[in-house]
Amino acid sequence: xxxxxxxxxDSVVVIIGxxxxxxxxxxxxxxxxxxxxxxxxxxxxxxxxxxxxxWDSFGQLAWLDKxxxxxxxxxxxxxSGLPAWIVKAVGGSTTHxxxxxxxxxxxxxxALTTYGAVEGANLLDWPITAEDMAPYYAKAEDKMGVTNTxxxxxxPGNNNFKVMEAGARKLGYKRVHTGNMAINSxxxxxxxxxxxxxxxxxxxxxxxxxxxxxxxxPKGEETGKLEVRANAHVLQIRHDKDGxxxxxxxxxxxxxxxxxxxxxxxVAGNSIESPRLLLNSASSLFPDGMANSSGQVGKNYMRHMxxxxxxxxxxxxxxxxxxxxxxxxxxxxxxxxxxxxVGGYEMETLSLGVxxxxxxxxxxxxxxxxxxxxxTYDHMAGMWIVGEDMPQESNAITLSDEKDQYGLPxxxxxxxxxxxxxxxxxxxxxxxxxxxxxxxxTQTYPTPPYPSTHNLGTNRMSAExxxxxxxxxxxxxxxxNLFVSDGSQxxxxxxxxxxxxxxxxxxxxxxxIAEQMGQKAI
Amino acid sequence: MTTTDRTGGVNRRDFLxxxxxxxxxxxxxxxxxxxxxxxxxxxxxxKALRPETMATMIQMARDIYPHDHxxxxxxxxxxxxxxxxxxxxDAKKALLEDGVGDLNARAxxxxxxxxxxxxxxxxxxxxxxxxxxxxxxxDSDFFQTMRGSLVVGFYNQKELWPKFGYEGASADKGGYIExxxxxxxxx
Numbered sequence: 001x002x003x004x005x006x007x008x009x010d011s012v013v014v015i016i017g018x019x020x021x022x023x024x025x026x027x028x029x030x031x032x033x034x035x036x037x038x039x040x041x042x043x044x045x046x047x048x049x050x051x052x053x054x055w056d057s058f059g060q061l062a063w064l065d066k067x068x069x070x071x072x073x074x075x076x077x078x079x080s081g082l083p084a085w086i087v088k089a090v091g092g093s094t095t096h097x098x099x100x101x102x103x104x105x106x107x108x109x110x111a112l113t114t115y116g117a118v119e120g121a122n123l124l125d126w127p128i129t130a131e132d133m134a135p136y137y138a139k140a141e142d143k144m145g146v147t148n149t150x151x152x153x154x155x156p157g158n159n160n161f162k163v164m165e166a167g168a169r170k171l172g173y174k175r176v177h178t179g180n181m182a183i184n185s186x187x188x189x190x191x192x193x194x195x196x197x198x199x200x201x202x203x204x205x206x207x208x209x210x211x212x213x214x215x216x217x218p219k220g221e222e223t224g225k226l227e228v229r230a231n232a233h234v235l236q237i238r239h240d241k242d243g244x245x246x247x248x249x250x251x252x253x254x255x256x257x258x259x260x261x262x263x264x265x266x267v268a269g270n271s272i273e274s275p276r277l278l279l280n281s282a283s284s285l286f287p288d289g290m291a292n293s294s295g296q297v298g299k300n301y302m303r304h305m306x307x308x309x310x311x312x313x314x315x316x317x318x319x320x321x322x323x324x325x326x327x328x329x330x331x332x333x334x335x336x337x338x339x340x341x342v343g344g345y346e347m348e349t350l351s352l353g354v355x356x357x358x359x360x361x362x363x364x365x366x367x368x369x370x371x372x373x374x375x376t377y378d379h380m381a382g383m384w385i386v387g388e389d390m391p392q393e394s395n396a397i398t399l400s401d402e403k404d405q406y407g408l409p410x411x412x413x414x415x416x417x418x419x420x421x422x423x424x425x426x427x428x429x430x431x432x433x434x435x436x437x438x439x440x441x442t443q444t445y446p447t448p449p450y451p452s453t454h455n456l457g458t459n460r461m462s463a464e465x466x467x468x469x470x471x472x473x474x475x476x477x478x479x480x481n482l483f484v485s486d487g488s489q490x491x492x493x494x495x496x497x498x499x500x501x502x503x504x505x506x507x508x509x510x511x512x513i514a515e516q517m518g519q520k521a522i
Numbered sequence: 523m524t525t526t527d528r529t530g531g532v533n534r535r536d537f538l539x540x541x542x543x544x545x546x547x548x549x550x551x552x553x554x555x556x557x558x559x560x561x562x563x564x565x566x567x568x569k570a571l572r573p574e575t576m577a578t579m580i581q582m583a584r585d586i587y588p589h590d591h592x593x594x595x596x597x598x599x600x601x602x603x604x605x606x607x608x609x610x611x612d613a614k615k616a617l618l619e620d621g622v623g624d625l626n627a628r629a630x631x632x633x634x635x636x637x638x639x640x641x642x643x644x645x646x647x648x649x650x651x652x653x654x655x656x657x658x659x660x661d662s663d664f665f666q667t668m669r670g671s672l673v674v675g676f677y678n679q680k681e682l683w684p685k686f687g688y689e690g691a692s693a694d695k696g697g698y699i700e701x702x703x704x705x706x707x708x709x
Contacts, residue, residue: 052691052693052694053690054678156703157704158698158703159702159703159704159706163709165709166709194699195693195699196699197692197693198692198697198698198703199691199693206693206697315708316687317706318702318705320688321689321692321698321701321702321703322698322704353683354677354682354686355674355677355678357677358676359673366586366587367586367588367653368588368649368653370587371587371588371589374587374589374686375591375686377686377688378688379687439709
């Protein structure tokens with residue numbers, strides 16, 4: 001019962017992107033009876049189409065359009081054309097995500113106040129508070145079926161978790177559990193429970209992990225108020241002489257271009273494509289790009305302080321069996337400047353299959369030391385480390401000299417670590433290795449960051465129009481009927497995996513859009 | 523001091539050459555397009571690269587990712603795409619042929635103390651000596667082309683995964699919920 005809308009229907013809300021932000025917003029608006037069209041650049045692959053094979057799945061789901069990189073981050077050297085590991089498909093990166101669903105801590109909503117000014121960092125308090133967000137977090141957790149919330153039981157711990165948990169307990173860590181995961185621990189919402197397949201990153205073939213692909217999107221479609229148009233790659237946002245947004249130009253699967261008119265446009269293409277689209281929509285009225293009077297579009301690119309630790313043991317672990325990220329140590333997620341940095345980090349179980357372990361354990365490495373580590377693959381345990389990184393104005397998405405398949409400037413992703421990021425990573429590597437040493441690791445491996453999965457901050461939220469791109473509702477300061485609905489809104493990143501916050505913001509934004517439409521304000 | 527030779531007094535290389543074959547390391551080259559590994563029971567037809575070049579590339583691949591419990595043929599399978607690509611890509615072919623030529627020249631210098639000769643990379647008996655040569659060319663296009671293709675092409679062979687203890691796809695078997703996702707006993 002999908003609702004096909006006419007290209008000339010200028011009453012619709014057009015959402016660009018169908019992931020955590022766009023997919024959620026689309027369903028929330030449709031549930032309120034608002035006519036909504038989601039334009040998704042990628043194709044539609046249902047859960048049964050997903051592939052239990054790392055490289056084949058990567059080919060099916062990953063966003064592989066032209067991108068360039070710069071800065072001193074190692075990704076620019078090892079994966080120069082692949083700054084981010086995110087998705088081009090209906091469902092966006094909620095097909096690929098691991099499911100970790102943590103709330104921001106109260107102090108993280110006001111990073112500047114909590115940490116004080118940090119040299120070289122462009123810190124700012126969010127214009128919203130923990131109290132503002134609490135009811136929306138509760139709605140999002142219920143919607144997504146997050147374990148250890150709303151009476152939803154935890155997931156069982158797998159082999160990889162048991163190793164990490166034992167090491168954590170020996171080190172004296174207390175906040176150790178199988179996580180707050182948007183993965184069904186019991187049948188819920190018409191979806192089965194986790195079958196421990198171990199391919200969370202490749203799209204859950206059992207649909208046990210929440211993804212907009214088989215939750216928000218079909219629910220929205222069932223209302224008859226949501227159309228999801230796949231293979232519709234938005235190239236430009238259009239506006240009238242008053243600067244009001246009127247629609248978007250997109251290319252279909254055959255490269256044919258169309259204009260979809262719109263009453264409101266919401267941009268949710270993830271933190272590389274969203275600012276790129278605003279920059280590529282520059283016009284005589286908006287010569288620096290759309291919604292960019294602050295000059296902050298594309299700036300303050302954050303990717304979380306990340307790293308991994310893998311460890312080899314004298315006995316088998318088989319870490320790849322079971323839920324990839326159902327395991328967490330939270331003791332280091334607090335703000336404790338005595339460690340030599342502001343903000344905190346989470347330690348979460350992680351495993352890769354042999355193909356991706358070879359690619360990511362120590363990119364570029366070769367020789368007997370590397371091969372010896374690979375030889376212990378089934379005796380390995382692994383964790384991912386994710387912490388708050390500092391927003392820096394110089395870390396930015398800009399338009400590259402190189403062009404994409406449509407002849408438009410590709411995005412360049414520039415990133416260099418802040419000293420705080422480096423200090424936090426060094427601390428996290430040391431603690432992660434200590435966890436495994438405590439249970440008898442024979443080798444530990446401090447693994448560098450992967451291409452970014454958490455891309456944040458490039459259209460940031462601010463109280464004052466001069467400091468950011470959107471207001472506390474994700475509405476652009478400059479254009480009332482233009483919204484940003486993805487992680488690019490983030491003022492700061494917090495230590496937590498961002499999806500739960502993106503979904504919560506989208507639910508909240510839908511309420512605001514409906515209210516503003518009702519008042520005919522937009 | 524006397525020595526014995528299992529080929530009966532004739533140098534193995536000369537013997538093979540006399541019979542239309544040449545030996546290169548453990549490999550045997552037949553004609554201009556076939557590489558045989560007699561002791562391992564396999565061979566490969568080359569479409570564009572010289573068999574001698576492929577034999578050297580196989581050793582180089584093993585030196586880049588040395589897994590002693592994995593046979594040469596898996597390295598060869600990972601390298602086959604280079605031969606296929608070289609059929610229509612002269613630049614690629616030249617990169618590989620010249621790269622191996624350079625590798626042999628460097629090995630020859632190492633063996634002969636500065637002079638070049640007909641000694642090759644495969645004549646360097648110890649892995650450490652070959653690796654020392656590889657470190658000298660680590661930043662070259664040739665080396666990075668080899669390493670970059672191997673890190674995917676070698677480790678992405680499903681047939682190899684059991685040798686690393688990796689079970690591959692699981693959804694078709696119902697995941698691991700009944701198959702040991704939490705069966706660890708030592709922690």
